[in-house]
Amino acid sequence: MxxxxxxxxxxxxRFGTVEAVRDVSLEIRAGEFFALLGPSGCGKTTVLRMLAxxxxxxxxxxxxxxxxxxxxPPNRRSVNMVFQxxxxxPHLSARDNVAYGLRASGTGRAEARSRAEETLELVALxxxxxxxxxxxxxxxxxxxxxxxxxxxxxxALLLDEPLSALDAPLREQMRFELVRLRETVGIxxxxxxxxxxxxxSMADRAAVMEGGTIRxxxxxxxLYERPADRFxxxxxxxxxxxxxxxRQVGNGSFEIDAPGLGVRLRGAEAPGLQSxxxxxLAVRPEKIAITRPGDEPSGAAAxxxxxxxxxxxxxRGGLSIYxxxxxPSPEGTVRVARPNAGxxxxxxFTVGDRAVLTWPAEAGTVLxx
Amino acid sequence: xxxxxxxxxxxxxxxxxxxxxxxxxxxxLGSGLWFLLFFLAPLAFVWVFSFGRQEGLIDIELAxxxxxxxxxxxxxxxxxxxxxxxxxxxxxxxxxxxGLPVAVGIAFxxxxxxxxxxxxxxxxxxxxxxxxxxxxxxxxxxKGYVNAxxxxxxxxxxxxxxxxxxxxxxxxxxIGLVYVHMPFxxxxxxxxxxxxxxxxxxxxxxxxxxxxxxxxxxxxxxxxPGVFAGTIxxxxxxxxxxxxxxxxxxxxxxMIANVIERQFKRANDWPFGAALSLLLIYAAFGTLALRPxxxxxxxxPR
Numbered sequence: 205m206x207x208x209x210x211x212x213x214x215x216x217x218r219f220g221t222v223e224a225v226r227d228v229s230l231e232i233r234a235g236e237f238f239a240l241l242g243p244s245g246c247g248k249t250t251v252l253r254m255l256a257x258x259x260x261x262x263x264x265x266x267x268x269x270x271x272x273x274x275x276x277p278p279n280r281r282s283v284n285m286v287f288q289x290x291x292x293x294p295h296l297s298a299r300d301n302v303a304y305g306l307r308a309s310g311t312g313r314a315e316a317r318s319r320a321e322e323t324l325e326l327v328a329l330x331x332x333x334x335x336x337x338x339x340x341x342x343x344x345x346x347x348x349x350x351x352x353x354x355x356x357x358x359x360a361l362l363l364d365e366p367l368s369a370l371d372a373p374l375r376e377q378m379r380f381e382l383v384r385l386r387e388t389v390g391i392x393x394x395x396x397x398x399x400x401x402x403x404x405s406m407a408d409r410a411a412v413m414e415g416g417t418i419r420x421x422x423x424x425x426x427l428y429e430r431p432a433d434r435f436x437x438x439x440x441x442x443x444x445x446x447x448x449x450x451r452q453v454g455n456g457s458f459e460i461d462a463p464g465l466g467v468r469l470r471g472a473e474a475p476g477l478q479s480x481x482x483x484x485l486a487v488r489p490e491k492i493a494i495t496r497p498g499d500e501p502s503g504a505a506a507x508x509x510x511x512x513x514x515x516x517x518x519x520r521g522g523l524s525i526y527x528x529x530x531x532p533s534p535e536g537t538v539r540v541a542r543p544n545a546g547x548x549x550x551x552x553f554t555v556g557d558r559a560v561l562t563w564p565a566e567a568g569t570v571l572x573x
Numbered sequence: 574x575x576x577x578x579x580x581x582x583x584x585x586x587x588x589x590x591x592x593x594x595x596x597x598x599x600x601x602l603g604s605g606l607w608f609l610l611f612f613l614a615p616l617a618f619v620w621v622f623s624f625g626r627q628e629g630l631i632d633i634e635l636a637x638x639x640x641x642x643x644x645x646x647x648x649x650x651x652x653x654x655x656x657x658x659x660x661x662x663x664x665x666x667x668x669x670x671x672g673l674p675v676a677v678g679i680a681f682x683x684x685x686x687x688x689x690x691x692x693x694x695x696x697x698x699x700x701x702x703x704x705x706x707x708x709x710x711x712x713x714x715x716k717g718y719v720n721a722x723x724x725x726x727x728x729x730x731x732x733x734x735x736x737x738x739x740x741x742x743x744x745x746x747x748i749g750l751v752y753v754h755m756p757f758x759x760x761x762x763x764x765x766x767x768x769x770x771x772x773x774x775x776x777x778x779x780x781x782x783x784x785x786x787x788x789x790x791x792x793x794x795x796x797x798p799g800v801f802a803g804t805i806x807x808x809x810x811x812x813x814x815x816x817x818x819x820x821x822x823x824x825x826x827x828m829i830a831n832v833i834e835r836q837f838k839r840a841n842d843w844p845f846g847a848a849l850s851l852l853l854i855y856a857a858f859g860t861l862a863l864r865p866x867x868x869x870x871x872x873x874p875r
Binding site: 305309 | 791
C-alpha cells in the first residue's frame with residue numbers, strides 16, 4: 205500500500221464562537237478521487253482550505269507527501285485549488301491565467317506559455333488562450349480554472365464546489381469530464397460538495413461531514429448500503445428509519461422489536477451491536493417489495509413483512525413513491541419506491557389499497573446512533 | 574380579470590405613464606436651469622472676457638483679441654502653469670503612494686471596522702479648509718510640532734539639530750495639497766478594491782506567488798480603475814488650488830490659481846485672468862479626457 209498523499213490528523217478550527225471543524229482526520233491516497241460531502245456549514249470547505257494552507261488549523265497537523273506542512277503558507281504546498289468562484293484573474297487572458305503559477309515559481313515566459321497552451325488543450329480549450337475571462341462561458345471558465353490548478357502538476361487537486369455555479373446539463377457533463385481528467389492526469393482529486401449525487405457518481409471514496417466532524421469515510425456504495433449512522437443514511441439518500449430495541453439472534457442477523465409497529469424485524473448484523481440497546485433499522489425505499497396481500501414472496505426475500513394501507517402515491521416519472529401506513533403512530537409510515545417498468549398510466553396501487561411490504565434481512569442496516 | 578376590465582383600465586394607466594414621464598422632465602429642466610444660470614452663463618462671461626481688453630477701472634472692451642492668450646504664453650506665466658502641473662502631478666503621485674496602502678488596509682480590514690476607518694478618511698472634510706490649512710502651518714512652521722518632535726529626538730540622541738524649513742516652499746505646498754486631497758484618492762481606490770473577489774488573492778498565493786507578487790500582480794491591477802479615477806480626482810482640483818499655495822507656499826511657489834486671483838483683484842485685469850482661467854479649464858478637461866483612454870488601454874485587448 206502506498207503512503208497517502210495527504211494526511212490530516214486531529215484538525216480543529218474555530219471562527220469566533222463557532223467551532224467549524226472539530227477533530228477531523230483523513231487520508232487521501234495517491235491518485236484517488238476523494239469527496240468531502242456534507243450540508244452547508246458542516247465545515248467541509250474549511251477542511252479543504254486547511255489542506256491548501258489558506259486557513260491555519262487551531263490544532264492538528266497536515267502532512268503532504270509525508271512532510272509536515274502545518275503552518276506552511278499555501279505557496280509552499282504542492283497542492284492546488286479550484287475555487288468555487290473560479291477566481292480567474294480578470295485582467296489576464298486564459299493563457300496568462302494558466303501560466304500564472306508557472307511564472308510565480310520562476311518558469312521562463314516562453315516555457316510557461318507553451319505549457320499553459322498544452323494544459324488548455326488537456327481541458328479541451330485549445331485555441332482559447334487569448335480570450336479574457338469575461339469572454340468565456342461559465343463552463344469554459346471552469347476549465348481554465350482547472351487548467352490553471354493542474355499546470356503546476358500538483359500532488360493533489362483541491363476542488364471547492366466546482367460545479368455549483370454551472371447549470372444542470374453542463375454540471376452533468378462536467379462530472380464525467382472531471383472523472384476523465386483525473387484518470388488522464390493521475391493525481392488525487394479532493395472534491396468538496398454538498399451534492400450527494402456528485403459525490404456518489406464521481407468519488408472513489410467519500411467522507412460525510414456534519415457539524416464539523418466526519419461521520420463516515422467509505423466508498424460510495426458502502427455509504428449508501430451500510431451507512432454508519434442515521435445522519436449518513438438520510439443524507440446519502442431517502443431512507444426509512446424504524447426505531448426499536450435490538451436483540452442478537454446469532455444466525456448472522458439481528459432482530460429488532462419495533463414497538464410502534466408491533467412486529468419483529470430483521471436486519472444485517474453489524475459489529476458492536478448488543479442486545480437490549482436502542483437501534484434503528486434503516487431500509488432504502490427501493491429495497492422494499494410492495495405486493496397485494498397473498499402475492500407476497502416467501503422465504504429469505506420476505507424475512508421482514510409489514511402489512512398496511514396505501515396512503516399516498518407520488519409519481520416521479522421513472523419510479524413512483526408509495527407511502528404505506530403500517531402502524532398507528534405518526535412515524536408508522538414506510539416509503540417504498542417502485543420502478544414504473546410497465547405502463548405507469550394505470551398505477552398498480554392507489555390510495556386506500558391494502559398492500560404487503562417485504563424485504564430481505566440484508567437489505568436493512570441496523571444503526572445504533 | 575375580464576377583457577372589459579382590462580380595456581377600461583388602459584387609458585388610466587397611459588395617463589399615469591405620461592405623468593410619470595413628465596416628472597423627470599421637470600426635474601431635468603430644473604437642474605438644467607441651475608446648470609445654465611450658475612455654471613454655463615458665468616463661464617460664457619469669462620470666455621467672452623478672455624477675448625476682451627481692460628479699459629480704465631471697470632470697463633472691458635470686447636475687442637475679440639487673442640492678446641490675452643498670447644500673453645499667457647509668456648515664459649513668466651507658462652512657467653507658473655507648468656510648475657502648477659508639476660506640483661499637482663507630484664501631489665497625485667504622493668497621494669497614490671500614501672493612499673494605496675491605506676485603501677488596501679481598509680479594504681482588507683474586518684468588516685466591522687470598515688465604516689469607522691472610512692469615516693476617519695473623510696473626517697477632515699468636516700472642518701473648513703482654511704482652518705485645516707492654518708493648522709498645518711502650526712504643524713510645519715520652524716517652531717511647529719514636527720520640528721519640536723525632531724528637536725527632542727535629536728537632543729535625546731545627542732545630535733545637533735537645525736529646525737527644518739518645512740513651511741513657505743514647494744514641499745509645504747505639496748504636503749498641504751496631499752493632506753487636503755488624500756480622501757479623493759483613497760475612496761476610489763477603496764471602491765475598486767472592495768469590488769475585487771477576495772479569492773483572487775488566495776488563488777495567487779495557492780499558485781505559488783509570494784505575498785508581494787500577489788499584491789503587484791493581482792491587487793494592484795484590480796485597483797487600477799481606482800488609480801485612474803483617484804489620480805484625476807486629485808490632480809484636477811490640485812491644479813486649480815488657490816488657498817493652499819497662498820498660505821503654505823513661499824514667494825516663488827505660487828500656482829496658476831494665485832496668478833489668476835491676482836489678475837481679478839490687485840492687477841484688475843479681468844480679460845487676462847479670464848484667459849488664464851480658461852487655459853486651466855482646458856488643461857483640466859484634457860486630463861479628464863485621458864481617463865477613458867487609459868481605462869480602455871489597461872483593460873487589455875477586447
